[in-house]
Amino acid sequence: MIDGRDGDTSVMAGVYGPAEVKVSKEIYDRATLEVLLQPKVGPAGVREQSQEQCVRETCEAALLLSLHPRSSLTLILQVLHDDGSLLSCCLNAACMALMDAGLSMSCLFCGVTCAIGADGDIIADPTAAQEKESRALMTFAIDSTERRVMMSSTKGSFSVQELQECVAVSQKASEKVFQFYRDSVRRRYSKNL
Amino acid sequence: LASGMFSSLKEKIGEVLLPGDEFVFESEDTIFLTDNVKPERPVCGPGLRQSGNRLVVSKSGVLRHKPPHTFWMDSQQWRYVPAKAETVIGIVTSKSGDIFKVDVGGSEQASLSYLAFEGATKRNRPNVQVGDLVFAQFTVANKDMEPELVCIDGSGRANGMGVFGGGGLLLKVSLGLVRRLLAPQSDIRSDLEQLFPCELVVGMNGRIWVRASTIQQTLIISNLLQSCDTLTAPQRREQFRKLQKGGL
Numbered sequence: 001m002i003d004g005r006d007g008d009t010s011v012m013a014g015v016y017g018p019a020e021v022k023v024s025k026e027i028y029d030r031a032t033l034e035v036l037l038q039p040k041v042g043p044a045g046v047r048e049q050s051q052e053q054c055v056r057e058t059c060e061a062a063l064l065l066s067l068h069p070r071s072s073l074t075l076i077l078q079v080l081h082d083d084g085s086l087l088s089c090c091l092n093a094a095c096m097a098l099m100d101a102g103l104s105m106s107c108l109f110c111g112v113t114c115a116i117g118a119d120g121d122i123i124a125d126p127t128a129a130q131e132k133e134s135r136a137l138m139t140f141a142i143d144s145t146e147r148r149v150m151m152s153s154t155k156g157s158f159s160v161q162e163l164q165e166c167v168a169v170s171q172k173a174s175e176k177v178f179q180f181y182r183d184s185v186r187r188r189y190s191k192n193l
Numbered sequence: 194l195a196s197g198m199f200s201s202l203k204e205k206i207g208e209v210l211l212p213g214d215e216f217v218f219e220s221e222d223t224i225f226l227t228d229n230v231k232p233e234r235p236v237c238g239p240g241l242r243q244s245g246n247r248l249v250v251s252k253s254g255v256l257r258h259k260p261p262h263t264f265w266m267d268s269q270q271w272r273y274v275p276a277k278a279e280t281v282i283g284i285v286t287s288k289s290g291d292i293f294k295v296d297v298g299g300s301e302q303a304s305l306s307y308l309a310f311e312g313a314t315k316r317n318r319p320n321v322q323v324g325d326l327v328f329a330q331f332t333v334a335n336k337d338m339e340p341e342l343v344c345i346d347g348s349g350r351a352n353g354m355g356v357f358g359g360g361g362l363l364l365k366v367s368l369g370l371v372r373r374l375l376a377p378q379s380d381i382r383s384d385l386e387q388l389f390p391c392e393l394v395v396g397m398n399g400r401i402w403v404r405a406s407t408i409q410q411t412l413i414i415s416n417l418l419q420s421c422d423t424l425t426a427p428q429r430r431e432q433f434r435k436l437q438k439g440g441l
Contacts (some may be wrong), residue, residue, distance in 0.1 A: 017272065017300070018272065018274065018299070018300040019272075019300050020300055020301065024296075057418070064242075064251060065350060067336055068274075068300065068336060069303075069336055069337060070300075070301075071300035072300075083206035092412055099211070099252075099253045100253075100269075101270070101271075101272065102252055102253075102268050102269065102270030102271075102272065103252075104212070104240075104242075104252055105212040105213070105252075106212065106213065106249070108211060108212055108213060110214050112256065113318060143213075144211070144212075144213045145213045146245040181211060182209075185209055185211060185253050185394045186209045187271070189254065189255055190267070191423075191424075191425045
């Protein structure tokens with residue numbers, strides 16, 4: 001479970017696999033990744049489907065899928081509490097769950113959300129209230145090896161200059177998330193060392 | 194004979210590493226004509242991938258080393274991926290013609306031929322029913338093909354493999370615990386030996402079968418083994434000590 005910084009956004013992620021896959025869904029040379037995002041209240045709708053697609057494309061880029069042809073990997077994300085920056089919270093939970101499950105990955109990734117307020121200031125990891133008042137909202141998935149943008153999902157109007165500034169802010173914020181991953185994994189293995 | 198070749202790797206032995214962490218090995222820039230030293234390449238085990246002169250970590254875990262140059266990542270995982278020559282506990286799920294289909298906990302069921310048992314011939318078929326437990330070894334296990342099991346070794350002898358299982362309990366534990374149990378000097382095994390006499394079959398797919406002289410003892414040992422995953426070594430020894438004194 002990853003908690004957002006200012007708010008209390010929580011998402012629980014579970015990974016199942018490599019497991020059997022239905023013949024209709026199997027891919028001959030790599031694993032089939034399925035992402036399911038369950039909102040806290042109500043059934044999953046079109047918005048959840050587009051968020052699932054963002055998470056799935058990021059995971060497919062980071063995982064070594066060719067090691068498990070004709071198998072299925074399922075990632076289930078359950079929203080426990082949504083107070084803004086939901087997509088980046090889902091990305092962080094997904095990365096930690098995939099890493100914890102022991103699936104081979106070429107790099108780690110993290111999600112960072114930036115909101116541009118009405119007066120042009122950039123807020124990283126906004127709360128739901130800050131998101132509502134913002135003029136533009138962007139979520140980036142940043143990779144751990146070269147800090148490049150793997151996925152971006154944007155909403156609202158902004159200039160190219162502002163986009164580049166947000167990318168820079170996100171790359172800087174990603175350092176803290178990767179350090180958190182490292183500390184968590186270290187704690188997990190400290191028992192059995 | 195410590196070459197500076199893998200010094201960056203050797204520094205990190207015993208440390209926790211994450212996927213994406215990279216090591217580059219230095220290339221030799223002077224060649225000594227009097228030594229017959231060949232540039233040595235590291236042998237990569239599970240969790241490490243090699244591309245050119247770079248070594249990239251692909252699973253999170255602790256970096257382990259076996260001299261002279263074998264490195265691998267010791268990671269915690271529950272899901273099994275079949276690998277050749279590993280012995281596993283399988284559950285027979287169906288009999289079709291000459292082949293049994295066995296569930297080994299992986300992404301695909303493995304196939305086990307009825308002739309792959311000691312002393313089996315076309316007329317003398319082995320007594321295997323659906324639902325039986327088998328202890329078998331992989332002869333074919335790669336990502337592209339269906340895995341195949343056999344219950345005989347290279348010379349045709351069973352060597353401990355085959356159908357088993359009356360009166361015991363089958364549990365699922367993490368792959369790391371199974372490797373720790375099977376290691377040559379295993380703390381957990383020596384602690385268990387001092388408790389009660391019991392029979393243990395350990396499969397590398399994370400399945401352990403336990404049978405002790407009474408049902409209660411069997412349950413105690415199975416609970417202990419399952420808790421070993423989450424206890425540190427001192428906590429585990431404390432539990433064993435409490436049990437030896439007779440407290441439950």
